[in-house]
Amino acid sequence: MEKLTVTLGIDIGGTNTDFAFVDISGSCRHKTSVKTLSDTPVEHFVARIHETVDSLLNTADRQYALNGIGIGAANGNAFTGCIENAPNLGWKNAPIVALFQDAFGLPVHLNNDANAAALGEMLFGAARGMKSFILVTLGTGLGCGIVVHGQLLTGNKGHAGEMGHVTVEPNGRPCNCGKTGCLETYASATGIVRTAAQLLSESREDSALRRLPPQGLTGRTIADAAQSGDRIATRAFDLTGAVLGRSLADAVAYLDPEAIVISGGLASAGSVLFDPVREAFEENVCAVHKGNVNILPSGLHPGDAAIVGAAASIWKQK
Ligand SMILES: [Zn+2]
Helix, strand or coil: CCCEEEEEEEEECCCEEEEEEECCCCCEEEEEEEECCCCCCHHHHHHHHHHHHHHHHHHCCCCEEEEEEEEEECCEECCCCEECCCCCCCCCCECHHHHHHHHHCCCEEEEEHHHHHHHHHHHHCCCCCCCCEEEEEECCCEEEEEEECCEECCCCCCCCCCHHHCECCCCCCECCCCCECEHHHCCCHHHHHHHHHHHHHHCCCCCHHHHCCCCCCCHHHHHHHHHCCCHHHHHHHHHHHHHHHHHHHHHHHHHCCCEEEEECHHHHHCHHHHHHHHHHHHHHCCHHHCCCCEEEECCCCCCCHHHHHHHHHHHHHC
């Protein structure tokens, strides 16, 4: 049987590292996970992945030809090939590209997770065929990847597109980056939890959110309550969507994209998020863009999106 060409896509997270063989259609095969264990040397981590991949290649029911390795990680820098001071990892400036190249002898690309997600959407998801779009991912924080003329916008040192840290409230909430009032302190899973907690403390209105166990307030539980018509949860989404929609209108003034794709855990809330985002966006965007920029959900399977995105930079070269 002819060998099937695949890319090894690796999503490095704080607790687990997920990987799979990604084929030319963006489908994941033999998806596997190992503990990241970033309190142990990064060389051990690479060796464990190498071992697991070798055994997969030897036991799989068909033969694969690896054409490269694509890696996505928070704080992954495509220019240096290092994961730089990631808050969720014990390694400091881990030379991940060099280590994987040495181990596998294949081309290796590293991107930060949001840029990887943008490439994934462009090759296999909601932005397929587009030349310019903005990807925003709403997880613990707000990640952003910008594609212009079919290329990721990297900036001078690989740090372009840090939209999570534009200021939306000059004296607003403290952010992990050291500033105050950054967009991601409002528009992210963590941000909406802060908003909902504030709304609950400011009123006595009944809400399903008041009956949650301690630590039970999460993006997911607020989304569930909003979808059931809970007024405080809905208000939390309205406020979150308004802040995000206004910032997206600003971004469109700079970039004139074809579309904006919103992915990540909070985006799975669907219309309770997308409706207020679209409303605030249309209210605030320049007249020339009104009605012209689609705001779309991710077109990738949520469980595979990070791996597929990581692999996309290798497939993009082909
Ligand atoms: Zn910030």
